[in-house]
Amino acid sequence: MKNTKLSIQKKDGWNTYALHHKKTPAHPIVEQGLALIKPELEIPRVAVDLGCGPGVNILAIQANGFAVHGVDSNQLALNIAEQRIKKQEAQAKKLRIPLPPTKLHNTRMGSFKLPKCGLLVAIRSLGFETTENFDKLLKKIPQKIAPGGFAILQFFGPKDDWAKTGSVCALSKKEVLNALRAFKVKLIKEDYRTGKTVHGHLKNWHEIFVIAQKLP
Numbered sequence: 001m002k003n004t005k006l007s008i009q010k011k012d013g014w015n016t017y018a019l020h021h022k023k024t025p026a027h028p029i030v031e032q033g034l035a036l037i038k039p040e041l042e043i044p045r046v047a048v049d050l051g052c053g054p055g056v057n058i059l060a061i062q063a064n065g066f067a068v069h070g071v072d073s074n075q076l077a078l079n080i081a082e083q084r085i086k087k088q089e090a091q092a093k094k095l096r097i098p099l100p101p102t103k104l105h106n107t108r109m110g111s112f113k114l115p116k117c118g119l120l121v122a123i124r125s126l127g128f129e130t131t132e133n134f135d136k137l138l139k140k141i142p143q144k145i146a147p148g149g150f151a152i153l154q155f156f157g158p159k160d161d162w163a164k165t166g167s168v169c170a171l172s173k174k175e176v177l178n179a180l181r182a183f184k185v186k187l188i189k190e191d192y193r194t195g196k197t198v199h200g201h202l203k204n205w206h207e208i209f210v211i212a213q214k215l216p
Contacts, residue, residue, distance in 0.1 A: 013199070018054045018077035020198040022084075026060035027123050029189070033152035033211040034064045036186060043118030043149045045100065050109045050137075051125020055081030058102060059088050066119055067100040073108045109133065114140055118149040127156040127168035134169040142182040145214045151183060157190065157206035176208050183212035 026034075037043075047061045052070035054077045061068050062085070072078055085102050092099045105112055109125065110133025120141055126134060145151055156163050156170040163170035171179065173190055189209045196202055 014074040015076045017198050018074055018080055021056055022054050022080045024054075024056050026057045027154075029154070029187075029209045029211065030057045030060060030121060030123065030152055032187065033119075033121075033150055034060060036211065036213075037064065037119065037150055039065070041118075041148060044116060044146050046115060046117045047119035047121065048112075048114060048117050048144075050112070050120070050122040051128070052081060052104070053077045053125075055084040057121055057123060059084060061119065061121065062088065062099055062102055065100060068102040069112075069115065069117075070102060070104045071107060071109055071112045072104075073106065075106055078104045078106055110136060114144040116144055116146055118146050119152070120145055120149075121152045123152070123154045126153065127162075127170060129169060131169055138179045142180070142214070147214050147216045149214045151180070151210070151212045151214070153210045153212075155208045155210070157192075157208050159192065159204065159206035161203040161205075163206065170206075171208070173208055176210060180210065180212050183214055185210060185212045187211040 045066050047066035048069045048071065049058055049061060050071050052058055052072050055070065058068050058070050058081060070081055081104060089099055110129055126137060129137065141151060155176050156168045158170045158172055160170060162168040177185065191207045191209065193205050194202065195205055
């Protein structure tokens with residue numbers, strides 16, 4: 001039987017996360033990755049943002065010339081993302097700047113049918129999937145990114161408090177590099193820190209950020 005109380009708590013947690021980040025700009029690692037994607041690079045200008053939340057990274061991706069598929073299972077987050085996107089598109093229209101379209105998908109990442117793309121972004125999202133879906137996504141990502149395309153990803157490391165309790169899927173730096181052996185790693189950054197979650201709880205963070213380009 002489904003534990004309704006736990007389901008409600010989880011939903012409330014993601015709602016809190018969405019509201020906390022409703023005005024947050026793109027993550028610095030996403031900005032760094034976008035700066036490496038030159039206009040002359042011949043890749044599909046289609047991007048997927050897995051676990052897009054309230055559109056934190058979508059605006060920057062769209063502004064860099066990509067049609068974006070934003071994927072998230074939290075409806076409140078997608079509602080906020082939709083409003084942010086509409087605002088950006090209205091401003092662009094006034095300035096007569098064409099922007100590619102975006103499409104938001106209310107579904108779990110593991111259930112989303114990944115299209116062939118030139119960019120795939122997943123920041124603080126992959127680790128929250130089930131172990132089965134996490135493993136499947138790690139296999140799918142290299143298959144769906146076109147040669148020359150980019151992956152901008154975040155993984156939880158094994159020393160993260162959530163990883164130690166089994167709350168998230170985690171990989172070591174060596175395991176991340178192995179999962180991305182079909183890519184040329186442009187940047188990999190391992191981050192250890194103690195800080196608060198959006199709910200105000202103090203925890204030890206261990207994160208691995210990667211920018212990688214699919215080999216020909």
